[in-house]
C-alpha cells in the first residue's frame with residue numbers, strides 16, 4: 038500500500054532519508070541497535086539482525102529487501118520504500134522528531150493513538166507531550 042503525500046506537507050519540509058527513518062523509529066522505541074536486533078531474533082541469531090540494522094542506518098545506503106522491523110517497533114516498510122525510491126515531493130508526511138506516519142499505529146504518552154500536534158504541525162502528539170513534560174518521560 039502506497040502512502041499518499043499529505044497535502045499539508047510543505048515543500049519546505051526537511052527531507053527524511055531512509056537511513057534516518059530507521060534510526061528515528063528505533064530511537065522513538067527507546068531501543069539500541071543491539072536491543073532491536075535481540076527483539077527481532079526469534080528465528081535467527083541477533084548478530085544477523087544487528088548487521089542488517091547497522092547497514093539500514095548507514096548514510097547513503099538504500100536496500101531493496103528490508104526485514105520487517107514492525108515486529109519489534111512501530112515501523113512501516115511502505116514508508117521506508119517510499120523514502121528510498123521516490124523523490125522528496127512524493128514522500129509521506131513524517132513527524133520531524135520520531136518519524137511517525139499517520140498510518141502507523143503508535144500510542145502517545147497519554148495512552149491514546151498518536152496523531153498530528155495541533156500546536157506544532159511538524160511533530161506528532163507523542164513528541165509534543167514529551168517536549169512539554171520532558172522530566173516526566175523516560
Ligand SMILES: [Zn+2]
Pocket residue numbers: 132133134135136137160161162163164165
Ligand atoms: Zn513524533
